[in-house]
Amino acid sequence: MIRYIIKRVMSAIPLLFGLLTFTFFIIRLAPGDPMSLYIQADVDPMYAENLRNTLGLNDALPLQYVKWVKGMLTGELGMSFSKHADVSRILADTIPNTLLLTVFALFFNFLIGIALGVTTALKRGSATDHIVNVSSLFVYSMPEFWLGLMLILGVSLQLDLLPASGMHSPLAKYLSFPEYVWDVLQHMVLPVFVLGVASAAATGRYMRGSLLEVVNQDYVRTARAKGLSEFLVIGKHALRNALIPIITLLGLSLPFLLGGAVIVETVFAWPGMGKLTVDAIFARDYPLIIACTLVSGVMVIAGNLLADILYAIVDPRIRYD
Amino acid sequence: MSPRILFVAVLCCGLFVSCGKKSGEKDPMSETAVVALSGDADNFNPVVSNSSTSSDIQGNIYPAMFDVSFDLREGKLKFEPALVLRAEFQNNGKDVVLHLRDDVRWEDGMLVTPEDIKFSYALYGNPAVASPRANYVESMIKTDGRFDVDKSIEIIDDSTMVFHFTKQYPLQLFHLNLSPIPKHIYKNADLASLRSNPANERPVGAGPFKLEEWVRQQEIVLARNAKCALPYPAKLERVVFRIITEPTTRLTELKKGEIDVMRPVYPDDVKDIQEQNPDIKLLTLPPRSYEYIGWMNIDIDEYHSSGKEVIKPHPLFGDRRVRQALTYAIDRKNIMEQELGSFGELAVTDFSPIFRWAIKHDLIPYPFDPEKSRQLLRSAGWSDSNGDGILDKGGKKFEFTLHYNIGNKRREYVATMVQKSLKDVGIKVNLQSVEPVVLYQNIEDKLYDAFIAGFSVGLAIDPASRWGEVDKPFNTVAFQHRRITELLKLGLHVKREREAGPFWKEIQSILHQEQPCTFMYWVKDIVGLNRRLKGANPNVLGVTNRMWDWMIGDPNTYVTY
Numbered sequence: 016m017i018r019y020i021i022k023r024v025m026s027a028i029p030l031l032f033g034l035l036t037f038t039f040f041i042i043r044l045a046p047g048d049p050m051s052l053y054i055q056a057d058v059d060p061m062y063a064e065n066l067r068n069t070l071g072l073n074d075a076l077p078l079q080y081v082k083w084v085k086g087m088l089t090g091e092l093g094m095s096f097s098k099h100a101d102v103s104r105i106l107a108d109t110i111p112n113t114l115l116l117t118v119f120a121l122f123f124n125f126l127i128g129i130a131l132g133v134t135t136a137l138k139r140g141s142a143t144d145h146i147v148n149v150s151s152l153f154v155y156s157m158p159e160f161w162l163g164l165m166l167i168l169g170v171s172l173q174l175d176l177l178p179a180s181g182m183h184s185p186l187a188k189y190l191s192f193p194e195y196v197w198d199v200l201q202h203m204v205l206p207v208f209v210l211g212v213a214s215a216a217a218t219g220r221y222m223r224g225s226l227l228e229v230v231n232q233d234y235v236r237t238a239r240a241k242g243l244s245e246f247l248v249i250g251k252h253a254l255r256n257a258l259i260p261i262i263t264l265l266g267l268s269l270p271f272l273l274g275g276a277v278i279v280e281t282v283f284a285w286p287g288m289g290k291l292t293v294d295a296i297f298a299r300d301y302p303l304i305i306a307c308t309l310v311s312g313v314m315v316i317a318g319n320l321l322a323d324i325l326y327a328i329v330d331p332r333i334r335y336d
Numbered sequence: 337m338s339p340r341i342l343f344v345a346v347l348c349c350g351l352f353v354s355c356g357k358k359s360g361e362k363d364p365m366s367e368t369a370v371v372a373l374s375g376d377a378d379n380f381n382p383v384v385s386n387s388s389t390s391s392d393i394q395g396n397i398y399p400a401m402f403d404v405s406f407d408l409r410e411g412k413l414k415f416e417p418a419l420v421l422r423a424e425f426q427n428n429g430k431d432v433v434l435h436l437r438d439d440v441r442w443e444d445g446m447l448v449t450p451e452d453i454k455f456s457y458a459l460y461g462n463p464a465v466a467s468p469r470a471n472y473v474e475s476m477i478k479t480d481g482r483f484d485v486d487k488s489i490e491i492i493d494d495s496t497m498v499f500h501f502t503k504q505y506p507l508q509l510f511h512l513n514l515s516p517i518p519k520h521i522y523k524n525a526d527l528a529s530l531r532s533n534p535a536n537e538r539p540v541g542a543g544p545f546k547l548e549e550w551v552r553q554q555e556i557v558l559a560r561n562a563k564c565a566l567p568y569p570a571k572l573e574r575v576v577f578r579i580i581t582e583p584t585t586r587l588t589e590l591k592k593g594e595i596d597v598m599r600p601v602y603p604d605d606v607k608d609i610q611e612q613n614p615d616i617k618l619l620t621l622p623p624r625s626y627e628y629i630g631w632m633n634i635d636i637d638e639y640h641s642s643g644k645e646v647i648k649p650h651p652l653f654g655d656r657r658v659r660q661a662l663t664y665a666i667d668r669k670n671i672m673e674q675e676l677g678s679f680g681e682l683a684v685t686d687f688s689p690i691f692r693w694a695i696k697h698d699l700i701p702y703p704f705d706p707e708k709s710r711q712l713l714r715s716a717g718w719s720d721s722n723g724d725g726i727l728d729k730g731g732k733k734f735e736f737t738l739h740y741n742i743g744n745k746r747r748e749y750v751a752t753m754v755q756k757s758l759k760d761v762g763i764k765v766n767l768q769s770v771e772p773v774v775l776y777q778n779i780e781d782k783l784y785d786a787f788i789a790g791f792s793v794g795l796a797i798d799p800a801s802r803w804g805e806v807d808k809p810f811n812t813v814a815f816q817h818r819r820i821t822e823l824l825k826l827g828l829h830v831k832r833e834r835e836a837g838p839f840w841k842e843i844q845s846i847l848h849q850e851q852p853c854t855f856m857y858w859v860k861d862i863v864g865l866n867r868r869l870k871g872a873n874p875n876v877l878g879v880t881n882r883m884w885d886w887m888i889g890d891p892n893t894y895v896t897y
Contacts, residue, residue: 021685023577046774046777046778047771047773047774047777048777051387051773051776051777051780052386052773053468054466054468055471058468058470058471059470059471059474061463062463062466062467062470063466065466066463066466069464069466069528069529094529094531094532097377097378098376098552099378099379099384099385099531099532099536100379100532100537100552105552108551109552110552161642162850164584164585167584167585167588168584168588171592172588172591172592173587175592178594179585179588179589179592179594180578180580180582180585180589181554181555181578181580182554185365185368185370185557185576185578186364186365186368186557186576187576188549189364202784270811280582281582282582282584282585283585284579284580284581284582284585285577286502286551286552286554286579290553290581291553297772297773299773
């Protein structure tokens with residue numbers, strides 16, 4: 016298994032490098048001069064030219080590429096054009112915010128999704144099954160943007176139950192630690208819900224289908240025939256196999272952990288990676304765009320690898336050696 | 337769960353939340369105003385910062401040379417003492433002697449000296465720094481075409497310095513109002529990397545506020561600078577700037593009372609706020625930005641293929657009668673009322689109504705008159721010779737593409753209305769939405785025949801950047817007029833601003849006659865203020881102008897804005 020992991024990690028390096036190289040060229044080919052955003056057009060062009068020289072934008076593209084590769088190999092991600100700060104520091108500031116939001120959303124997604132899937136599978140054809148199925152479809156088809164705004168207007172503005180935006184209240188640093196934690200938790204409820212609820216509906220549908228397939232198999236019938244309780248039959252025998260497709264989903268969801276969620280972050284003013292990436296693209300902030308791509312790329316590869324490892328753990332028939 | 341366990345659980349939760357709260361401690365929010373912003377700051381060094389958020393905040397952190405205000409009755413800037421106690425003009429106005437306060441100190445205790453000011457101006461004008469405000473030193477002394485700080489700025493003593501200009505002109509004091517930064521902090525800074533200097537994130541100022549905390553993409557906290565020796569110390573303990581991009585979320589926070597200041601409030605939301613939120617006061621700011629439809633005046637194919645040498649009239653829009661016809665054909669009043677309600681003002685030219693003394697009031701906006709439009713097009717030789725509904729001339733159809741920025745609902749509406757209106761007079765318009773960065777760059781590079789854009793005017797009249805030479809980036813429609821060139825020279829070289837009035841009025845008459853573009857309307861920004869915030873006076877200089885006067889009080893007490 017260890018050898019398999021090392022092999023996968025090694026094979027991921029050229030893949031990642033190829034992805035970043037592709038991004039490097041594609042963003043430079045895109046129209047739009049970064050300098051037009053940082054120096055007003057009526058300032059003597061000499062000033063913009065100097066800034067271009069300083070940032071290395073006047074170098075020939077191959078030279079820019081060589082310099083970038085050299086920087087990457089030494090762990091130097093560069094300086095953000097738009098934020099005037101070291102890219103690695105910007106990422107270090109943003110990644111924890113994103114993780115706080117996405118980890119909870121992922122938990123919410125799988126916890127609620129699996130629970131709904133199991134419930135509806137066990138009560139197949141009942142009123143509960145139909146209600147949950149229709150509601151899941153309804154929630155799944157709802158745009159995040161709209162749902163977010165509706166919750167802000169309903170739960171926050173009309174009912175005044177939860178805060179509408181931000182990670183915490185202004186001047187939260189003057190709160191005691193428990194108060195601060197409570198404040199952040201309150202701010203998390205709506206964005207976590209919006210981010211997780213649609214995926215939970217989808218996870219629930221997958222789980223239901225998967226469990227229904229498993230419960231009709233011979234070994235489950237055997238378990239029941241042995242006189243095991245229904246809880247043990249489902250919990251110990253059926254669920255373990257039914258979870259295998261869900262693990263694929265989990266693996267595929269991992270990139271989202273650090274990729275962030277642009278829409279939810281924008282609506283709820285949550286300072287995460289998604290918004291950072293989009294802002295960087297609009298600002299033609301080349302170093303920051305590459306760094307955000309690097310983070311997403313690493314997560315996609317790590318997610319797939321983790322899914323493969325989890326397969327082996329859940330399904331003893333799978334061996335990678 | 338037994339009732340006893342439930343009771344203990346609730347008690348624990350209560351204790352968890354309330355422990356650490358000191359009784360009798362004053363809630364810091366009672367002395368704090370909260371402002372919602374749509375974007376973050378880039379840094380807090382006025383020499384290199386570029387974002388409007390940075391500008392708003394720096395004005396309250398660094399010592400201002402002058403306390404600037406805009407007198408709406410007179411339509412001009414006023415310069416009151418701040419760091420500069422008195423300014424004297426000498427040598428026919430080419431030299432400005434500044435008498436400075438000698439008791440203003442940076443936050444770290446060092447005195448603010450003429451050396452700091454000279455050092456800062458050296459940075460503003462240094463090409464290696466590439467300051468976005470480099471054009472402020474444009475009229476100071478140059479050597480070999482470059483700003484010469486030693487010849488431009490002379491230090492007489494600890495509180496007196498002289499700025500030497502190449503000419504006297506109305507904007508001199510405005511150009512002397514760049515914020516100084518502390519020399520002792522930046523003297524060893526690498527100029528090429530000044531933008532990313534760590535000191536930019538921990539500014540040492542001398543203004544009424546100081547930076548307490550900056551959490552990127554989240555909030556900026558300013559605290560009162562108790563040591564401020566300027567004549568305007570802050571009255572409020574703190575001001576928090578929160579970054580909230582989504583307008584609906586910002587509005588919700590304003591309605592909930594979580595933020596005190598929001599700009600802009602959209603016209604569509606005004607009625608709802610007025611009816612349901614008595615705690616919110618809405619203010620309309622005098623207009624500084626207008627929207628226009630640009631018609632390219634020159635043949636851009638010839639212009640670009642000849643290396644910007646050949647200037648010929650544009651095949652469609654090169655004729656003044658055609659440009660007038662286009663303005664007559666568009667129902668600008670209806671479009672404005674649909675989009676802005678009463679928060680717009682029809683634009684006659686690009687001279688902002690805030691400069692009352694310079695406005696030629698007898699110019700009447702072009703009315704919506706499709707018949708007059710058809711008549712003008714006919715007189716310019718355009719007719720529908722083949723009966724296909726589209727005008728043609730010499731075998732060429734009157735058809736063009738109108739570019740506008742994607743995602744801007746107002747401009748999408750304008751584009752659709754223009755397409756419809758011009759179809760009625762026999763002109764075929766194709767619409768093309770473009771990503772904003774690309775759109776503005778292409779407009780400045782003169783790559784479009786027709787486009788919808790906006791323009792914000794400065795705080796002093798300066799039409800030279802807009803209507804000067806064809807190759808100037810802000811002369812986006814490449815309009816050239818001999819008389820305007822003469823008038824610009826005359827208007828920009830007067831000694832006192834008012835003396836330029838007749839020249840500016842004549843330029844307006846020419847623009848009105850020539851219609852280099854169709855001026856649509858001026859946009860009046862709406863600001864929402866929570867009534868608990870007293871002393872706020874959002875004006876043409878910005879929402880945070882004179883933030884030192886802000887106070888928190890009883891929302892029910894009467895206050896005039």
